[in-house]
Amino acid sequence: MRLLVDSHVALWRLERNNEMGPECRSKLEQASEVFFSAVTPWELGIKVALGQLSMHHRDPFARMLVAQAQLDVPALVTADRVLSRYGVELVAARS
Structure with a gap:
């Protein structure tokens, strides 16, 4: 099954929020x-x-980049250190 996730469900998944019901969680995992x-x-x-x-x-x-990184990729390549406050892994562009 292929699923398209609404924004609030994406946030719940990213935050490991308990709002998501067990059936929904199971369908996402499968x-x-x-x-x-x-x-x-x-x-x-x-x-x-x-x-x-x-x-x-x-x-x-920048916030949209962070949101996309939280959803799609393991790390964001940037020189903007402020973005680390969002809890995404950063790859320092200047090192």
Whole structure:
């Protein structure tokens, strides 16, 4: 089964939040592919800007990169050390 995950479910999964029900968790674990929409980082960036999520960085595009990194990749390559406040692994671009 292939699944497309809504933004709040993506956050729950990233945060290991207990909001997700057992049936949903099971389906995600058994899925052949789990997709996150390209609009998910955009939505999360907007919510941060509106104060609905924690904001450590003023640049909305940086926040969208962080959201995408949290969903799709193990590490973000950047020179922006402030992004480490979001709990993503950073690869220092200057080292």
